[in-house]
Amino acid sequence: MSGFLDALPARYSTVFCDIWGVVHDGGRLYPGACERLLGWKREGRSILLLTNAPRSEAAVERALDRIGLPRSAYDGVASSGEAGIAALQGRPVGFLGTAADRADYVGRGLEIVDEGYSELACAGLDERRNRPEQYGPDLERWAAAGVLMHCLNPDRIVMREGAEEACAGALADIYETLGGTVRWYGKPHAPIYDYALERAGRPPRENVLAIGDGLVTDVLGAARAGIDCVFVTGGIHGGRDFPADFATVHRLGHWQPVAVVAGLG
Template sequence: MSELDALPERYRLILCDLWGCVHDGYRLLPGAENRLRRWANEGRTVLFVTNAPRSSATIEEQLDRLGLASSLYAGVVSAGEVGITALSGRTVGFCGTEPDRADLGSRGLCFIDRGFDELACAGLAPGETVADYDERLAEWRSDEVLLHCLNPDRVVVHGAERMVCAGALADAYEEMGGRVCWYGKPHEATYEHALWMAGSPPKNEVLAVGDGLSTDMLGAGRFGIDAVFVSGGVHAGEPFPHDWAKRHGLAEWRPILAVERL
């Protein structure tokens, strides 16, 4: 038995994180598909809200490859998709992997390698660290480049490997005085878009589910919706911090549940 089996009926819309909750980049996590099926059978709508820097269509294709039935969710809201909308029609630099560049380019984004004053940052190559970008960060700062962060996650667990994400690079850029435009969780526009996709239900009928304190939990708390903290994801079993809400100016807010996994 899981405490998730007794979710109040009023939660009709579930905004569920993907990485660390539903899959680990390679496979579906134990119990995730059954939980999604149970929510569907209970008449709840599930929207996946992810900080992945890819288009929603590409993420849906990944879920299909992992074997997740499309009938178990209503759609995907990704940081990459929000960024695609914002940067459409503009010529920008790019930072990230070749697959990310190809995906975003296929959706109409136009990239140049030099002479840009805006940059789409989708992430780092596997094995790279923020320190590897020190010279490039200094160059972008000198040129007053506006960095668009298409994945605000700082780290993700890929299988058993922890990988640095674009959010860590954007943090370093802000610390040196660079300008950053953020997309994805915990930023309000992502939640507004998700509720719009679901027909604009009242917030007391919405439940966020995620494993990130600085993304999923902070986003839910700031947006004023309830949440479930999945402790077995990126925070590797750590309990929800007792002083977390106070540190973030969220009064007495805390998740309604903390579970190890779905």
């Protein structure tokens, strides 16, 4: 149904477009993605890139610059990282993630400490351990101490140039099984949609179209938010069809995406 994207109904004045798995694969833009966004911009639509990236919106924009997406292709970015950074201001917090993410958070005013904290900003895995199960001892210690984990990326995995890569959501899942408490930011949770709608100038939800490749993040979040959605099969799910029982499993009644496409191109 790529024809749906070629002749997008006029009522969709605002597009909430996922980034990783829809616009790029972690290293390269997908063919036709930039052209599609630019085309919608020429039609007068507002494009907000809605992402579970655990980074500030400025850092996301710089990353898109490096990959080659011009800023003229979108109007703004709404990231789970920015939402989490805002929520954690004004008190010391622990940190789990890469040195680059830590520097990003400190640059945005977070007070990150290495001991004596009761809350933890989880951006994802660090540079030394690339499998979630390697974090067991740390997660057990934090859970026993009652540390509140703030998960700034609900994604469990992404595909980076064809290779699977674990994300913060995978660590948060383990943490909850250990009895730890997690506060989630980003899709599919309602606050990120409220934030994105505010960023977009409060358009009516019936005038917003969400586009994403993650069934339990992009698609489920849009459905619960009352926003029409296009499911992109060519991202994290590797060409898999839209599940026939999706609405039943998630208690969405007869909900279906308005279109299922391989990609934006």
